[in-house]
Amino acid sequence: MTHVAFTLNGAETALDCAPDRPLVTILREDLALTGTKLACGVGRCGACMVLLDGVAVNSCLLMAWQVAGRRIDTIEGVRADPRFAPVLDALAQANSFQCGYCAAGVTIALAGALDACADTDDAGLMTALEGNICRCTGYQSILHGAQQARARLRAERST
């Protein structure tokens, strides 16, 4: 067991667990934060993405020791952060998802990419989504939603 302290969605959080316990397990099993989804557990689908110090990573690949002292934002934090409201809103308005199980991970990937650079071009948006598997949509609606989100953020920042 190891003691891990980190900032989770803005709040100081500490727990004792095995040092190699995956963050996604900590979130879903220990903290009942089930907004983060688990779909492969080996970093190949992106459903479990979280922001690690502001950039999107797979929480199934992050071991507990790796988050010590870091800032983690899950979808629960992102959806409460007004900065990201245009992204969530645009994805919803665009009906970007169908079953929606990949949605939180996609939203995190886009929130991270657009927060880093709201001028990301379409190729950049696609690169940002290379690690997110969606089985329902064929990605057309997701890319469309991402473009809408970018437009909303740009409009917001130019005012």
Place this chain on the structure above:
Amino acid sequence: MQVLHPATLSDALAALREPGARVVAGGSAFQIDWSQGKARPEVLVTLGALGLDTVRMTEGGCLRIGATATFDTLDHSPLVAAQLPLLARAVRDVAAPSVRRLATIGGQVGWGVGCLLPALLALGARVGHATEAGQTETPLVHWLAAPAGLVLWLDVPVQATGTRWCWRKVGLRAAFTPSIISVAGVVPPTGGASLAAGGGAVRAQVLAASAAALDNGADMATLQSLLMDEIEAPDCAFRSGAYRKRVGAAALAAGLGPEQRNSPIAAQGHLPKGAPPAGLRTLARDPSSPDWHMRPDMPAKVAGDAGYLTDLRSPDMLVGRILRAGRPHARIRSIDTCAARAMAGVYAVVTHADIEGLNAFGIVRQDQPALCADIVRYQGDAVAAVAAVDADTAEAALAAIVVDYADLPTVSDPAKALDPASPTLHEGGNLVAEFRLDKGDPAAAFATAAHVVKETYVTPRQMHAFMETEGGWCAPTPDGGVVVAVGGQHGARDREQLARILALPEDKIRVITSPTGGGFGGKDELTVQPALALLAIKAGRAVRLHLSRSESTLAGVKRNPMRITMRTACDASGHLLAQDVRLLADCGAYASLSPAVVETAMEHAAGPYRIAHVKSHGQLVYTNNGTGGAFRGFGANQMTFAVECQIDRLAAACGLDPAEMRRRNLRVPGSPGYLGHVVAGSERLHEMVQAAAASALWRPVSATAHDIHATGMALNYQGNGLGSLPHDSAEGRLSLAADGMIEVACGLDEMGQGLLPALQAAVATHLGCARSDVRAIVGDTAHSPDSGSTSASRGGYVAWQIGARTAPALAQKLLDAAANILGINADDLRIVAGGIAHKGQNSATPPELDFARLAAYLGKGRLPAETTAFDFPKTPYTKGNARFVHCFGATLARVSIDRISGMVRVTALEMHTAAGPVIDLSAYLGQIEGALVQGLGLTLSEDTLITGGHMITRNLDSYILPGIRDVPAHIHVTALEGLDADDTLGPRGVGELGIGAVTAAIANGVGAALGRWPATTPFPPEVILNMLEGHS
């Protein structure tokens, strides 16, 4: 495990002397290893404090890349971009951005595998490493042969101005792919070429002999042949070593050779042309359009708050786990659960002995045990289950269950399953189902034919790969019943099956099945419900359970692999004469819906064409290859692949364009169906051919040095509903709820297809209210009636009909009630958005009486409600199963064939559909696009690999789903919505239409380009390369 964080290099070296210690940087490669059962190190030593994460220029003309620099750092480093363009290019082909933020260059070198290694080898990288003796530098090639010490940095000589270089990674899809082979080449202007290969299963290797030949002026053909000899590459489950060598050699030769001019391609046949049919509507994604409605569940889904059944947590909930057989075929001698039951924190252990009712389930026939008692027939068979205080305890308890097996010989080749000498899986033998149809005199017709084509089409064991794996929760109820909340596709039938197993009356079981994170047919059959319910009952506590991806892969149903041998004849003018179809399908271990899948395939054996003389024979056989069942398309898409490729081959033989060939053979609207049965009107096949012929995608075959582009088409003809034989009915309810919402209750499931917006649209259209006035209650046997299964493209019809059949009577009740309240004649009122209005009232003003006030006035118990019950439309044919309602489509694909790798990309997709009025634009478009891409996956990359009954595919690293880079930038979808004047059926369902013909369209695109048609899916690139060679 212990994690050490040394602050100095000497501390790090000391820490690594601990027994079982390993270095860790980003840690991104460990989870795959651990998930496959490899031992966890006892000690992990991190390097984060050593300051090794930078990139800088050395005095010796190298970039020094620190061992813990991530791939993301390299990707964004201006130094790397300027000085090492090869590395900058290569790093973007490794993993995905989220993984590149964790993975480090030192990890790549330290693990000795990875696709960057050939780039680093070709660039002449040197490894800086530390041992107790001190720090030294060694050429990477030597270090990889004899790794020693702790990797601290890589020194990579910068690329000199004027250096020719190339990089190519060939994988299994466009991006974020396992490597099949990666190659890199560097040719400095002063000579001293350096070539390397590696990636995936290919050992990282320097190709010195070939490089020397290049320095000595070898031409590219010579170089390629030398490389073929020099590259060492093994076979793997996906690709042969020969393919790897061939691709690696070709990629280096093409990448380093002079830019080649476009190679000419012989013109292929005639291209279709014409004008589209009147009324063809392009379905555009435009949120500002009045037809665009945000789905009611979308904000919560985006926010990760949609309430999936696998997400519920409460402190008193136990966690369940299921013990899988792990072997393809065995007799169970004994099951000993003593140790597991004795463990602290374990609340229930269940085996077959705990089953009070029938230990069997299956929609068609009950041949699958809930928990195996005597025989296991596939690796994923459930043998026991555990409920414990947490997941770790449950897993420990599973490991403590001792099952004594006696292995039995396996049936792994469907072609041998019917041999008398074959082992049998079930009493009565391995033949699960068999279907024959003979009409006319095929032998005579074949004898007179001008053209006959014959091919064997092979389709894969596609995995549904719904993102939410099987799972949910179950809780006992005070009355001795259970609530079972598990994602599914037909709650009432799940309840019926569970009642048999649990020996409980159906009214003691409540089944909740929505929302579900994807189904596609894979949750039509029971999944984890039996084990979960048995655990909850035995523990007397709520239990939750969620399959890992590997367990889902092992246990879940898959698409039945098929071999379809088809011989088709036509006369000199292209009129079809005769067809002979033999189909052999792999059922896997249990029947589930597989017999219906094969029957549906056989029902579509002539597609939408007139063929007078037919001989067909389909067989479904048990094997130990996992277990099969329903999957979107349900056999029709596999058969359509064969039929539509036969049509294109015959068209080529006759010199007809693909549209004209089809026009000459289409069934006559109103004529009997393939089995001689009556079919519904509003046939739109000619219009679909017309729409396809008018497509802008018809451009001549074109070729560059890198790829060949061509266009293919195929027709869709998809039956809706369960067919003429099974019971197929639906119920629905429409009411005014106490809070003033118009509540529509439907037992179908929302699994992403858009049931909620469909129900909102159906009610709003027929009642006159707004969509936002409507609340849909779905997928819960306690609150919604049995509307049948969410399958077989039946949901669109069912949802629409519930609205159409209940709204008029409810409207009258609402108007009468409102008339009473307002003291106005009901005939002077109408229903509008939000409530009841005067007929003459301006639509901009609020309604006279809103629904909430109406509900409040009426009070509970007096709220109006309407129910409906109806049968899905059927044909009276009973000699076999036949569909009455069909929907129609034409799919076009523009393909690009890579001349180096043989991989096919789809650069444009277009689909024309005719399925009646579009209920919800966004959902319709989403269903078509999603199904097209699911079919694209089947065609190009997806297969669940099994050898000898043992699953090779275990997770999404070895099951290759299409990613965002594998799909065309734009998919064009149209709808021809009109119905015949006398057609009262209304909208058809489009859940399966998109997947029906896309495989054939892609194959026909390849056929147009090469004059040869790939017949095995997913297309083996090696076969395509062979075709390319034959072509040139």
